[in-house]
Amino acid sequence: MISRKEILLHEEKIISKLTERINFLNKKSNSLSYYRLSVIIAGIILAFISFNRIGTYTGIAVLICDFAVFAVLAASHSKLISSIDKLKRFIKIKNIRLAKMNLDWDNIPPEKKDYRDSHHPFEIDLDITGKYSLLRILNSTFSKEGYELLKQSLLNPLKNFTELIRRQSIVKELIPYESFRQKLFLRFSYLKQNEFEGSRLIEWLKKDSIVNISYGVFIFYILVSLFNIVFFVLNFYNLAPSYWVAGYFLVLIIYGSQEKKIKQIIGPSEIIFDEYLKAYKVLEIISKTNFNKSSELQKFLEPFHNAETSPLIISKKINRLVNLLSFRENAIFRFLVNSVIPYDIYLSINLAKQKEVLKHVLPLWMEKLYELEVYISLAEFGYTNPGYVFPEIKNSPNSEFYSEKIGHPLIAYDKRVENNFAIKGSEIFIITGSNMSGKSTFLKTIGTNLCLAFCGAPVCSEKLSTSIFRIFTCIKISDNLNEGLSYFYSEVKRLKLIYDNILDNSEPPLFFLIDEIFKGTNNRERLIGSREYIKSLIGKNGCGAISTHDLELVNLGKEFDIIENVHFKEEIIENKMIFDYKLNLGPCPTTNALRIMKLGGLNIEI
Numbered sequence: 001m002i003s004r005k006e007i008l009l010h011e012e013k014i015i016s017k018l019t020e021r022i023n024f025l026n027k028k029s030n031s032l033s034y035y036r037l038s039v040i041i042a043g044i045i046l047a048f049i050s051f052n053r054i055g056t057y058t059g060i061a062v063l064i065c066d067f068a069v070f071a072v073l074a075a076s077h078s079k080l081i082s083s084i085d086k087l088k089r090f091i092k093i094k095n096i097r098l099a100k101m102n103l104d105w106d107n108i109p110p111e112k113k114d115y116r117d118s119h120h121p122f123e124i125d126l127d128i129t130g131k132y133s134l135l136r137i138l139n140s141t142f143s144k145e146g147y148e149l150l151k152q153s154l155l156n157p158l159k160n161f162t163e164l165i166r167r168q169s170i171v172k173e174l175i176p177y178e179s180f181r182q183k184l185f186l187r188f189s190y191l192k193q194n195e196f197e198g199s200r201l202i203e204w205l206k207k208d209s210i211v212n213i214s215y216g217v218f219i220f221y222i223l224v225s226l227f228n229i230v231f232f233v234l235n236f237y238n239l240a241p242s243y244w245v246a247g248y249f250l251v252l253i254i255y256g257s258q259e260k261k262i263k264q265i266i267g268p269s270e271i272i273f274d275e276y277l278k279a280y281k282v283l284e285i286i287s288k289t290n291f292n293k294s295s296e297l298q299k300f301l302e303p304f305h306n307a308e309t310s311p312l313i314i315s316k317k318i319n320r321l322v323n324l325l326s327f328r329e330n331a332i333f334r335f336l337v338n339s340v341i342p343y344d345i346y347l348s349i350n351l352a353k354q355k356e357v358l359k360h361v362l363p364l365w366m367e368k369l370y371e372l373e374v375y376i377s378l379a380e381f382g383y384t385n386p387g388y389v390f391p392e393i394k395n396s397p398n399s400e401f402y403s404e405k406i407g408h409p410l411i412a413y414d415k416r417v418e419n420n421f422a423i424k425g426s427e428i429f430i431i432t433g434s435n436m437s438g439k440s441t442f443l444k445t446i447g448t449n450l451c452l453a454f455c456g457a458p459v460c461s462e463k464l465s466t467s468i469f470r471i472f473t474c475i476k477i478s479d480n481l482n483e484g485l486s487y488f489y490s491e492v493k494r495l496k497l498i499y500d501n502i503l504d505n506s507e508p509p510l511f512f513l514i515d516e517i518f519k520g521t522n523n524r525e526r527l528i529g530s531r532e533y534i535k536s537l538i539g540k541n542g543c544g545a546i547s548t549h550d551l552e553l554v555n556l557g558k559e560f561d562i563i564e565n566v567h568f569k570e571e572i573i574e575n576k577m578i579f580d581y582k583l584n585l586g587p588c589p590t591t592n593a594l595r596i597m598k599l600g601g602l603n604i605e606i
Helices: 003-053 058-103 134-140 144-155 161-174 178-194 200-206 215-237 245-288 296-299 309-325 329-339 343-384 439-453 489-501 521-539 551-559 593-599
Strands: 391-395 401-408 420-426 430-432 461-468 470-474 510-514 544-549 563-568 568-571 576-579
Touching: 003 058, 003 343, 003 420, 058 178, 134 144, 134 215, 144 343, 144 576, 161 215, 161 245, 161 296, 161 329, 161 343, 161 391, 200 245, 200 343, 200 439, 215 245, 245 329, 245 343, 296 343, 309 343, 329 343, 343 568, 343 593, 401 439, 420 439, 420 544, 430 439, 430 521, 430 551, 439 461, 439 470, 439 510, 470 489, 489 510, 489 521, 521 551, 551 563, 551 593
Parallel strands: 391 461, 430 544, 430 563, 470 510, 510 544
Antiparallel strands: 401 420, 401 461, 568 576
């Protein structure tokens, strides 16, 4: 398996080569600009000399040759500029990949300004959304619908074992298709400027009025057109009277009777198909990629390869119609061609037909595309973090969680500290430790990796197996001014929510993560409240971990076998506090609040 370091070096090497290529093409582009200017100047001079010294025809010939050479250079220059733009986009894609791998937040695409639900069981506590969030690291979607689906996948973890295994299998199979993902990202980059909304296109198709032109009208128009052509030729050679004039007026009458319908069909069609073709370039890449060696992926993307629903086959017809539409933008061409053949009526009939086809297949394509965007985001996350593993999901009603070297995916690789942790049944872990020793981060580590596991993604761990859980947290509680709630009452409401949900035996077990329980009240009441609350959770449908500064709570481990004590510790070396962030068995033997006060410069006697 390729290592993280090898991926970083490979990406940097590609960026370097692409940059060299861009520099070379920029020089070539500058040269072409000079050549184009030289051709114009030389052409003007030569034409002037030819007109005055040789003759008019020679001057015209020189101008024609000059324009031809200039057109060739302009076409080459345009192609060159397009290549440079493509390489720049590819470099940007590579730089985003590196930024995500290194958690370089300044160079990761900015987060979307979404509403963050303070009542959600874990959205804010686990940094699922926001500026420095898991969603921002994972997001490789291009459509609004794909982004929303990815977000909801994180906020609403799967509870269905079969669906979870299916999703995990698809993401696993997608990871080796690195070239496929890069092609899609490149195509996505062209759509980002005007972010594609498939749902809007589907709505347009639904709302588009059902207007059809009769085939009888079309056939009659063809017959009259043939009549006009035949009699125009005969009349030209004086073999027949000018019957075609009457036929021509009949053509005008037929066209006039259908003009309103033509406008009702062609007008919306131009908008709809233009929007559709933005997405087609993405659909085309999917349709042309062979997934025969990936059973789940092939099954999932079957509509893109099925002859009846393949975008390749349907889009060929649409492309042909769009090209015909472009010709009629010229008013003179439109007038002349419709005078001879039923051009607009032919277009209208076929456009209406293709819109009906799209109405049936487009929702299926878009649904698959949005879901694929989610899987691609998770697969890219797995590819750029080769040390992560796919968790073993257990289809068991009993609570079980086991991890080796589990770390937080939002902590930089070189600063991340990993721990082993396991929990089963209705166990409750009480975590004690000094300030800043890592208690809160550890709780977030467990919760964040559970979110990843239950959306089908790899997790930041060397090994992880888990049964399916509901996740509830109480970590980042704050005053709620909108609801007129103090910090303490907000915490009470949150803990009540956890308690109510752990009583529900119809759902999977609850995995709760509580940080600094009842820290919003005085020592005596905090201790009493914490003891009683923890005791109320014992034997219920769930398990979890609770951090606290109240060392008296560790005595619960003596009263109840189901309660375990673990801690984080620190050392003071040369008046500096050193934390190793490693989880240790048993209650914490030390405290450090007074030491922090002293080291912070306060006049405290210890």
